Amino acid sequence: MxxxxxxxxxxxxxxxxxxxxxxxxxxxxxxxxxxxxxxxxxxxxxxxxxxxxxxxxxxxxxxxxxxxxxxxxxxxxxxxxxxxxxxxxxxxxxxxxxxxxxxxxxxxxxxxxxxxxxxxxxxxxxxxxxxxxxxxxxxxxxxxxxxxxxxxxxxxxxxxxxxxxxxxxxxxxxxxxxxxxxxxxxxxxxxxxxxxxxxxxxxxxxxxxxxxxxxxxxxxxxxxxxxxxxxxxxxxxxxxxEYKTVNPGQDLNDQEDKFFQPPEDPSTAEQVETPNVPAQMADQIAERVALAIDRRSLDIALG
Missing domain, CATH: 1.20.1080.10 (Glycerol uptake facilitator protein.)
Structure with a gap:
């Protein structure tokens, strides 16, 4: 079948x-x-x-x-x-x-x-x-x-x-x-x-x-x-x-709320979507690693 x-x-x-x-x-x-x-x-x-x-x-x-x-x-x-x-x-x-x-x-x-x-x-x-x-x-x-x-x-x-x-x-x-x-x-x-x-x-x-x-x-x-x-x-x-822009963030947990940064006057549902916590945490870690590498490179360059 x-x-x-x-x-x-x-x-x-x-x-x-x-x-x-x-x-x-x-x-x-x-x-x-x-x-x-x-x-x-x-x-x-x-x-x-x-x-x-x-x-x-x-x-x-x-x-x-x-x-x-x-x-x-x-x-x-x-x-x-x-x-x-x-x-x-x-x-x-x-x-x-x-x-x-x-x-x-x-x-x-x-x-x-x-x-x-x-x-x-x-x-x-x-x-x-x-x-x-x-x-x-x-x-x-x-x-x-x-x-x-x-x-x-x-x-x-x-x-x-x-x-x-x-x-x-x-x-x-x-x-x-x-x-x-x-x-x-x-x-x-x-x-x-x-x-x-x-x-x-x-x-x-x-x-x-x-x-x-x-x-x-x-x-x-x-x-x-x-x-x-x-x-x-x-x-x-x-x-x-776009009803989701009226009262955004009502379905978030504590972790998601930390990364939730909608515009002051959202106009579309995409702007108030639930943040992807793992992806944003990975981005934060990558930024910190890149910053640490830049600082290390600067220290080496300055002797």
């Missing part, structure tokens, strides 16, 4: 498994929270049986924590293989910034959608009771509001991916933690009102398994993709504006 084909196959398999595990634990926690809400407040009278319809802050916090921690753990595990995307909206964002090639982006997109269906089907099969993890609008939440809420929540998530994972820095290895925390705070706001999707695969999977597609299901595609485009536009604006 050619290496290129093998690499794409491995990345696709890893993205499927990673998305499945992320959503498996997220869906499982939603089932637990839903059961707890029913025990505490009695059976729901709404025709819609999503947990997003129950204003139970304990249950909503439980779902948000589970989703955030599931993302942290699984992104950290699969980051070295497929990048740990787990979300078609994130995949689109990484394609737009050039971090993914078209073939890899397409394969990851398909793997994520299939994994969402598989995770919902497995949860439905192994946990008792009906599958109650669908994303729906809460009473009083209009479709327009739902689109914009999903857009802003997803924009925050995707921009975090850009700044912590795409933009390389000393804390890049901790990017999964930041990404998971952002999903947690986004879920804290979004779960009650829209179900907190931020991810077309997360909404599409349960809808396929339950066979219930709300008339506004499209908002869970349009909202996240609009959020991705918003995050991409702002990211490109920051890159075009």
């Amino acid at each position: 050619p290496n290129r084909v093998r690499n794409e196959l491995i990345a696709t398999i890893a993205e499927f498994v990673g998305t499945f595990m992320f959503l498996f634990f997220a869906f499982g926690a939603a089932q637990v929270a839903d059961a707890a809400a029913i025990v505490e407040s009695g059976p729901r009278t709404q025709t819609n049986n999503s947990i997003s319809q129950a204003p139970n802050t304990s249950a909503l916090l439980y779902i948000s924590l589970a989703s955030g921690f599931s993302l942290v753990a699984n992104v950290w595990v699969f980051y070295r293989i497929s990048g740990g995307l787990f979300n078609p909206a994130v995949t689109l964002g990484l394609y737009l910034v050039g971090a993914l090639k078209p073939v890899r982006a397409t394969l990851c997109f398909i793997a994520q959608i299939l994994a969402g269906i598989a995770a919902a089907a497995v949860i439905s099969g192994i946990l008792p009771g009906p599958l109650n993890v669908t994303t729906t609008l809460n009473n009083g939440m209009s479709i327009t509001r739902g689109v914009f809420l999903e857009m802003f929540l997803t924009a925050e998530l995707v921009f975090t991916v850009f700044m912590l994972a795409v933009e390389k820095h000393k804390a890049t290895y901790l990017a999964p933690v930041g990404i998971g925390l952002v999903l947690f705070i986004a879920e804290m706001t979004g779960v009650y009102f829209t179900g907190g999707s931020l991810n077309p695969a997360r909404s599409f999977g349960p809808a396929v398994v339950t066979g219930r597609f709300e008339g506004y299901h499209w908002i869970y595609w349009v909202g996240p993709f609009l959020g991705t485009l918003s995050a991409y536009a702002f990211y490109e604006l920051m890159k075009f504006s």
Whole structure:
């Protein structure tokens, strides 16, 4: 098998498994929270049986924590293989910034959608009771509001991916933690009102398994993709504006800080790059050696 084909196959398999595990634990926690809400407040009278319809802050916090921690753990595990995307909206964002090639982006997109269906089907099969993890609008939440809420929540998530994972820095290895925390705070706001999707695969999977597609299901595609485009536009604006010159030197250690001598009014990112400490130390040593040789030669010449 050619290496290129093998690499794409491995990345696709890893993205499927990673998305499945992320959503498996997220869906499982939603089932637990839903059961707890029913025990505490009695059976729901709404025709819609999503947990997003129950204003139970304990249950909503439980779902948000589970989703955030599931993302942290699984992104950290699969980051070295497929990048740990787990979300078609994130995949689109990484394609737009050039971090993914078209073939890899397409394969990851398909793997994520299939994994969402598989995770919902497995949860439905192994946990008792009906599958109650669908994303729906809460009473009083209009479709327009739902689109914009999903857009802003997803924009925050995707921009975090850009700044912590795409933009390389000393804390890049901790990017999964930041990404998971952002999903947690986004879920804290979004779960009650829209179900907190931020991810077309997360909404599409349960809808396929339950066979219930709300008339506004499209908002869970349009909202996240609009959020991705918003995050991409702002990211490109920051890159075009040379954002690194605004607050330079924030990623330096003590050794690098000693050699960091940017101009008083830097205009390009190259002027505030992290100094190459070994190279600059070698230059300093070479200068001292050359100066010592010159002084020795002068002493010899003067007798």
